[in-house]
Amino acid sequence: MSKVDFSPIADTTRRAEIVALLRRAILTGQMEPGQKLNELRISEQMRVSRAPLREAMRELVQEGILTSIPYAGTFVINVTAKDIDDAYSLNKVLDEFAIERTWPLRDQRFFSELERRHEAVKQATRDIDTTRQIETALQLHGLIHEWADNSVLLETWQRLTSRLQMYFALHQQARKEAVPAEDVHETYVALLKGTDMRAAQRHAREHIDLDFEELLAYARGLEQRPSKGA
Amino acid sequence: MSKVDFSPIADTTRRAEIVALLRRAILTGQMEPGQKLNELRISEQMRVSRAPLREAMRELVQEGILTSIPYAGTFVINVTAKDIDDAYSLNKVLDEFAIERTWPLRDQRFFSELERRHEAVKQATRDIDTTRQIETALQLHGLIHEWADNSVLLETWQRLTSRLQMYFALHQQARKEAVPAEDVHETYVALLKGTDMRAAQRHAREHIDLDFEELLAYARGLEQRPSKGA
DNA sequence: TCTTGTTAGATTGTCGACAATCTGATTGTC
DNA sequence: GACAATCAGATTGTCGACAATCTAACAAGA
Numbered sequence: 001m002s003k004v005d006f007s008p009i010a011d012t013t014r015r016a017e018i019v020a021l022l023r024r025a026i027l028t029g030q031m032e033p034g035q036k037l038n039e040l041r042i043s044e045q046m047r048v049s050r051a052p053l054r055e056a057m058r059e060l061v062q063e064g065i066l067t068s069i070p071y072a073g074t075f076v077i078n079v080t081a082k083d084i085d086d087a088y089s090l091n092k093v094l095d096e097f098a099i100e101r102t103w104p105l106r107d108q109r110f111f112s113e114l115e116r117r118h119e120a121v122k123q124a125t126r127d128i129d130t131t132r133q134i135e136t137a138l139q140l141h142g143l144i145h146e147w148a149d150n151s152v153l154l155e156t157w158q159r160l161t162s163r164l165q166m167y168f169a170l171h172q173q174a175r176k177e178a179v180p181a182e183d184v185h186e187t188y189v190a191l192l193k194g195t196d197m198r199a200a201q202r203h204a205r206e207h208i209d210l211d212f213e214e215l216l217a218y219a220r221g222l223e224q225r226p227s228k229g230a
Numbered sequence: 231m232s233k234v235d236f237s238p239i240a241d242t243t244r245r246a247e248i249v250a251l252l253r254r255a256i257l258t259g260q261m262e263p264g265q266k267l268n269e270l271r272i273s274e275q276m277r278v279s280r281a282p283l284r285e286a287m288r289e290l291v292q293e294g295i296l297t298s299i300p301y302a303g304t305f306v307i308n309v310t311a312k313d314i315d316d317a318y319s320l321n322k323v324l325d326e327f328a329i330e331r332t333w334p335l336r337d338q339r340f341f342s343e344l345e346r347r348h349e350a351v352k353q354a355t356r357d358i359d360t361t362r363q364i365e366t367a368l369q370l371h372g373l374i375h376e377w378a379d380n381s382v383l384l385e386t387w388q389r390l391t392s393r394l395q396m397y398f399a400l401h402q403q404a405r406k407e408a409v410p411a412e413d414v415h416e417t418y419v420a421l422l423k424g425t426d427m428r429a430a431q432r433h434a435r436e437h438i439d440l441d442f443e444e445l446l447a448y449a450r451g452l453e454q455r456p457s458k459g460a
Numbered sequence: 461t462c463t464t465g466t467t468a469g470a471t472t473g474t475c476g477a478c479a480a481t482c483t484g485a486t487t488g489t490c
Numbered sequence: 491g492a493c494a495a496t497c498a499g500a501t502t503g504t505c506g507a508c509a510a511t512c513t514a515a516c517a518a519g520a
């Protein structure tokens with residue numbers, strides 16, 4: 001028996017790579033909400049036939065970031081203020097549940113991973129890499145969901161996160177000014193290390209409320225904005 | 231302006247029909263967990279080419295009831311006791327949230343719809359149609375999620391429900407005896423009509439706990455059962 | 461006997477071409 | 491000018507065939 005535990009090898013199908021490419025393009029805000037995805041054009045750009053591209057698009061439709069209308073096309077989802085509100089209010093419930101489940105499972109590995117991700121956020125903040133800043137913040141936030149030892153919860157949270165990441169990216173793009181450089185996660189991390197679970201839950205709720213208000217205001221601003229074609 | 235509000239016309243693509251067919255086959259327990267889906271065989275049976283079939287399968291993979299391994303095949307998900315446990319514990323949280331949100335929105339239409347679905351359950355119980363019994367019970371249970379006016383919650387609950395329906399169908403199939411004919415939803419419906427929200431939440435939690443214990447015992451029984459091929 | 465290399469068969473992944481459908485412009489009619 | 495019918499172009503949906511990969515059976519060698 002070998003002492004090395006190998007990780008499963010990466011998917012080597014074109015489909016999987018296409019999914020990753022498209023997802024990234026959408027979640028970083030490179031594609032606008034409502035924008036149509038022209039199959040022929042994209043398949044030519046990627047040097048791939050339409051079959052794996054279409055399969056990839058079906059996956060992203062189910063993932064909730066694309067929407068498809070038969071014989072009309074596949075589009076990036078439109079973001080309404082209500083969508084954001086819905087996602088956030090559910091997120092609060094999931095956070096509370098995740099903290100409750102993670103709490104008794106916290107160990108040394110948890111704390112070091114928490115520290116690692118917190119560092120990543122601070123690094124991205126220093127680099128003023130806004131896209132990475134969103135990514136790392138969501139990864140820090142996601143630790144409690146990964147650690148809660150509930151695969152359905154994790155899956156649900158990841159679906160939610162996809163959209164939130166997209167919303168944040170668009171919001172970030174919209175305002176020209178740089179993101180606040182201060183570290184808003186300091187208290188959150190400290191509470192997760194502490195002994196008062198209720199306090200941690202309360203803070204998580206208030207903490208995400210903060211960014212939420214800003215995001216909602218932004219979304220209300222572009223409500224009923226005409227969707228742009230290819 | 232017409233006073234009639236038309237429902238959107240049905241999807242007329244083969245893909246959509248294939249999705250419906252496969253989903254039904256899986257959720258009614260006609261396909262065993264772990265079973266492999268042979269693309270050529272299924273496409274010939276359905277008189278369809280592999281392209282729309284494969285796209286349909288990608289959707290169901292994202293929906294969480296199929297799993298795919300590149301160059302190996304696509305399989306019906308395997309059910310472990312932990313999966314059921316995870317799904318149920320999250321379901322409890324979602325139920326509590328759904329009731330909270332639905333509560334102030336209850337109106338006459340809500341109550342009549344509640345009554346209608348309750349009748350459907352009772353009818354299925356009288357007919358001893360176990361498959362329909364599961365369907366109607368889940369639909370009754372789903373009303374609070376549909377009424378809560380939160381699209382993300384509804385979507386999440388529907389994903390969860392898919393699996394639960396599959397679990398219940400398998401459980402039902404396993405035990406030869408008929409399901410208890412008594413109506414276990416009477417109290418639940420009554421509480422949803424009442425004025426004590428906390429009581430309704432409490433009952434919803436205990437109510438699903440009931441069937442849960444039985445399901446869990448069943449799942450533990452077939453743990454590490456060898457998966458059957460095509 | 462155990463391990464390694466080879467090979468044939470089956471299955472999945474991908475491709476290019478054709479069919480079905482939609483959209484918008486054009487034409488003809490009142 | 492307004493409106494319906496027609497048509498061309500573009501785009502999506504589907505098909506059949508080929509390429510890449512896996513599996514299992516078999517043979518060869520230590």
